[in-house]
Amino acid sequence: MIVIENVGSSKTCPPRSxxxxxxxxxxxxxxxxxxxxxxxxxxxxLTKIDGHVPFSSSSCVVLIECSKLLISLSALLAxxxxxTLRTSVSxxxxxxxxxxxxxxxxxxxxxxxMQAYMDPSSFQVLSNLKIASTALLYxxxxxxxxxxxxxxxxxxxIGAGVCHxxxxxxxxxxxxxxxxxxxVHITTWGLLMVLVYCFISGLAAVYTERVLKIQRLPLSxxxxxxxxxxxxxxxASHLYSSSSREQAFLEGYSAVVWLIIAGQAANGLLxxxxxxxGTGITRLFxxxxxMLVNSVFSWGLLGLQLTPFFLLPVLMxxxxxxxxxx
Numbered sequence: 001m002i003v004i005e006n007v008g009s010s011k012t013c014p015p016r017s018x019x020x021x022x023x024x025x026x027x028x029x030x031x032x033x034x035x036x037x038x039x040x041x042x043x044x045x046l047t048k049i050d051g052h053v054p055f056s057s058s059s060c061v062v063l064i065e066c067s068k069l070l071i072s073l074s075a076l077l078a079x080x081x082x083x084t085l086r087t088s089v090s091x092x093x094x095x096x097x098x099x100x101x102x103x104x105x106x107x108x109x110x111x112x113x114m115q116a117y118m119d120p121s122s123f124q125v126l127s128n129l130k131i132a133s134t135a136l137l138y139x140x141x142x143x144x145x146x147x148x149x150x151x152x153x154x155x156x157x158i159g160a161g162v163c164h165x166x167x168x169x170x171x172x173x174x175x176x177x178x179x180x181x182x183x184v185h186i187t188t189w190g191l192l193m194v195l196v197y198c199f200i201s202g203l204a205a206v207y208t209e210r211v212l213k214i215q216r217l218p219l220s221x222x223x224x225x226x227x228x229x230x231x232x233x234x235x236a237s238h239l240y241s242s243s244s245r246e247q248a249f250l251e252g253y254s255a256v257v258w259l260i261i262a263g264q265a266a267n268g269l270l271x272x273x274x275x276x277x278g279t280g281i282t283r284l285f286x287x288x289x290x291m292l293v294n295s296v297f298s299w300g301l302l303g304l305q306l307t308p309f310f311l312l313p314v315l316m317x318x319x320x321x322x323x324x325x326x
Contacts, residue, residue, distance in 0.1 A: 149326070209280045
């Protein structure tokens, strides 16, 4: 089980019942995150019609950001922290929250742009390097030290991601080598861009964690600042991308699409709890564990076949958790 590192220390040891409740709450939160992360891709696949997604992905992102913003505002009002909003609104307080929104927006566009320089499978394999970039930035920017066994655990986590990604490659057609070479490829520019993607992914996670922890503000208020910028940037991105095609904002939406929006909104809010009270490294374990849930959901919902090779990344993630959190 993944244990969240406590922020700060207490002079008195909490009662055993309180510690059990604390651990149970984190366990439920992490399980929910893994399930939401793991179900995202299979749910998108369920919405496809003739191999294409019928709705605007940019409008979906706008609705996700708006949902997170409204929920954060509702939580702020429900907890009676409105007076904190009046005393905390200043450019020096709010401006830092624009950086994560810009970084994530840049990476989302970079993923689309780099597809011309590499195939999706190569990107899937190489994107596991963001585990290493996040860990390096975590230690250098936040001043955290990792034990040798923790570094070994993260190495197993990277290996699990590579093994899982590699198992999804279709290399069973040796007679079609020319076709394979046209599918599996990566250029020098593609390699450079995926390295930039991994660095920015780690930087955004570490920066967000630092901002959430360094400012002594309610999490609902911090989320409000964060998602205001998220809404503005993604609305601008949607308007720019939709200017070249005629598609209504809610065209192609179904019950599954609304489920995706609800799930991703919950994912963002729950992950902010992890970043505020836990660590960005825990986020990496959540994402890696979600790969396995993704495969199970793809098997159950889409009829994809699981191979015995699937057990290797499962075992490696288990070893990684043991080494890092023991």
